[in-house]
Amino acid sequence: MQTGLRARDAARRATRELQEAGVPEPGASAEILISELLGIRRGEISLYEPPLDDEQARLYEAWIERRSNREPVQRILGRAYFRNLVLDLNEETLIPRPDTESVAGSAIEIIDRRGGGGVVLDVGTGSGAVAISIAQERPSATVHATDLSKKALEAAERNAGENSAAVHFHHADLFDGLAILEGAVDLLVSNPPYVEAGALEKLAPEVRDWDPRWALDGGPDGLLFYRRIFEEAPPLLKDGADVVLEVGDGQGESVLDLGQDAGFVPLGLREDLAGSPRTALLRWDG
Numbered sequence: 001m002q003t004g005l006r007a008r009d010a011a012r013r014a015t016r017e018l019q020e021a022g023v024p025e026p027g028a029s030a031e032i033l034i035s036e037l038l039g040i041r042r043g044e045i046s047l048y049e050p051p052l053d054d055e056q057a058r059l060y061e062a063w064i065e066r067r068s069n070r071e072p073v074q075r076i077l078g079r080a081y082f083r084n085l086v087l088d089l090n091e092e093t094l095i096p097r098p099d100t101e102s103v104a105g106s107a108i109e110i111i112d113r114r115g116g117g118g119v120v121l122d123v124g125t126g127s128g129a130v131a132i133s134i135a136q137e138r139p140s141a142t143v144h145a146t147d148l149s150k151k152a153l154e155a156a157e158r159n160a161g162e163n164s165a166a167v168h169f170h171h172a173d174l175f176d177g178l179a180i181l182e183g184a185v186d187l188l189v190s191n192p193p194y195v196e197a198g199a200l201e202k203l204a205p206e207v208r209d210w211d212p213r214w215a216l217d218g219g220p221d222g223l224l225f226y227r228r229i230f231e232e233a234p235p236l237l238k239d240g241a242d243v244v245l246e247v248g249d250g251q252g253e254s255v256l257d258l259g260q261d262a263g264f265v266p267l268g269l270r271e272d273l274a275g276s277p278r279t280a281l282l283r284w285d286g
């Protein structure tokens, strides 16, 4: 990127480059990256007068090249925004999605309905997005979180610390070795891997090439983790425990049916902000 350009001109030029490279929503990427580079809000770009210095121009050019190669903006920056949180990412954390914000919201509503406290378990926590949001927004809850990836848990622990949230993290294959939580969990929440194995290669390059495969792969029909959760969770659940699960497009009814077959009471589906059924709600009545 040429030195001496103003932010708006640099972003305009970058938008053209990204468009030529076939990047979706090129203007959004160019603007987010320039505003993060300069520490300004997106709405301030056109008003920002100081020209880019050498170092800023070099860095912006490098970022735009990475984005042209379909690296997601959050990977380039190494962080993502989720509800009230700024979360550090590493190569083993999924980028938390806006859809999942509504899943965390449903969990928080249930905590409130249950009287505010209780023991919450977030299974497959990744960057910690859901667990940390719950712990930060409802500090009266005791929040536990698991992941199979030690590296993801390192990021999640750091994120909890940086956001002053108390979360107990466990390295576990789903519920393995969580004897301390036996019969203790009031609310189970999870955004498990749910992409059909055969569809992984068809995902957008930003997802296919940059999110960890094991964070996406839900087995041949995408439902493997729901079956495992319904089969393996009951020893940890209190009678009357609530279960809040993110589901993929078109999976909602199947997930409720699987839960019912395993002895859970299906309570229904909640939509995300885009109006798609995104959260399955169930109850364990023992």
Ligand SMILES: C[S@@+](CC[C@H](N)C(=O)[O-])C[C@H]1O[C@@H](n2cnc3c(N)ncnc32)[C@H](O)[C@@H]1O
Pocket: 093, 094, 095, 096, 097, 100, 123, 124, 125, 126, 127, 128, 129, 130, 146, 147, 148, 149, 152, 172, 173, 174, 191, 192, 193, 194, 214, 215, 216
């Ligand atoms: C779809 S990601 C969700 C991450 C995070 N909760 C979020 O919403 O951004 C699924 C997560 O489950 C974890 N995972 C995959 N298999 C697991 C297993 N057998 N036990 C525990 N966690 C697992 C992955 O490492 C990943 O962090």
